[in-house]
Amino acid sequence: MSLPERLQALFADSADPYSELDALYLPLDRKRVLRSRNLGRIPAERHRRGGKVSYAEWAHVIGIFQALIGQQCGWREDLRMLDVGCGSGLLAIASEPFVGKGRYTGIDVSASQVAFCREHYAGQPCDFLHLDTANPFYAPEQTPEPLAWPLDDASFELVTALSVWTHFREEEARFYLAELARVLRPGGRALVTLFLLDDDYHRSLPRPEGLASRFHGLPVARWLFDRAAYGSSSWRCPAWADVPEQAIAIDSDAWQALVEDCGLRVRDLLPGNWKERPGAFFQDVVVLEKPA
Numbered sequence: 277m278s279l280p281e282r283l284q285a286l287f288a289d290s291a292d293p294y295s296e297l298d299a300l301y302l303p304l305d306r307k308r309v310l311r312s313r314n315l316g317r318i319p320a321e322r323h324r325r326g327g328k329v330s331y332a333e334w335a336h337v338i339g340i341f342q343a344l345i346g347q348q349c350g351w352r353e354d355l356r357m358l359d360v361g362c363g364s365g366l367l368a369i370a371s372e373p374f375v376g377k378g379r380y381t382g383i384d385v386s387a388s389q390v391a392f393c394r395e396h397y398a399g400q401p402c403d404f405l406h407l408d409t410a411n412p413f414y415a416p417e418q419t420p421e422p423l424a425w426p427l428d429d430a431s432f433e434l435v436t437a438l439s440v441w442t443h444f445r446e447e448e449a450r451f452y453l454a455e456l457a458r459v460l461r462p463g464g465r466a467l468v469t470l471f472l473l474d475d476d477y478h479r480s481l482p483r484p485e486g487l488a489s490r491f492h493g494l495p496v497a498r499w500l501f502d503r504a505a506y507g508s509s510s511w512r513c514p515a516w517a518d519v520p521e522q523a524i525a526i527d528s529d530a531w532q533a534l535v536e537d538c539g540l541r542v543r544d545l546l547p548g549n550w551k552e553r554p555g556a557f558f559q560d561v562v563v564l565e566k567p568a
């Protein structure tokens with residue numbers, strides 16, 4: 277029997293063979309990572325959250341965001357970075373080369389993710405804060421009102437939010453972008469990923485079957501934002517979403533106006549490949565700046 281056949285037989289009765297194989301594969305693979313030491317921090321499959329489950333995708337996305345952080349903030353070691361919606365800490369891993377003499381702070385509404393991160397990244401220059409406010413998709417049982425972050429004004433050079441404004445209704449998107457602007461130092465930058473409804477999106481619409489075929493073969497047009505989220509004219513969600521916060525997209529003009537309302541400016545936009553075009557990352561990445 278070949279090795280794949282032996283493994284298949286071994287895991288034939290397993291409810292979750294990927295998870296079991298992952299436990300074997302990770303220690304083997306870590307021995308072969310010669311140059312990217314921080315990849316050893318990638319958690320086991322059952323802890324990999326945020327819509328990115330495979331080990332390879334974590335390593336890939338960590339690399340993309342390390343390059344972006346270096347590009348935007350310089351190749352420094354004293355960065356103070358806030359990661360909004362840190363999940364199970366993908367960007368805590370990406371931050372490692374930059375925060376040795378600085379600090380990474382992760383904040384999330386999920387108490388279990390925060391507890392996991394505190395244990396998993398113990399010993400690194402990282403803090404993790406639980407925010408006791410609701411998100412109807414991630415933490416429906418918590419206090420419904422948005423909550424100001426327990427963080428000082430102008431205390432971070434970089435704020436990241438990877439796949440987080442894609443889970444905010446309009447009121448929360450506004451409230452938390454104002455919070456982001458408050459905690460950012462003048463001259464500081466933010467990397468926020470979004471589903472932006474712009475010309476590329478509208479150009480991608482005549483081929484909905486192309487969009488559907490890209491998402492795990494599901495027979496749905498996955499990234500069609502054809503429903504108003506809570507009656508908003510510019511925040512939209514797909515028809516399949518059980519609650520709008522499962523996936524929210526923003527009209528690009530409304531986003532631009534919100535950025536300006538918050539006293540920020542857009543420095544750069546890296547279009548995402550979710551709109552059937554080449555892109556650095558899956559979602560659109562917006563680079564924001566707080567004027568000095």
Ligand SMILES: C[S@@+](CC[C@H](N)C(=O)[O-])C[C@H]1O[C@@H](n2cnc3c(N)ncnc32)[C@H](O)[C@@H]1O
Pocket residue numbers: 325326327328360361362363364365366367383384385386389407409410411414415437438439440443
């Ligand atoms: C798609 S996951 C992304 C996790 C992580 N950034 C990543 O990419 O691996 C969205 C995260 O945002 C968190 N979240 C949702 N609403 C939030 C809020 N109001 N404040 C902070 N985090 C929030 C969720 O709990 C979840 O961990």
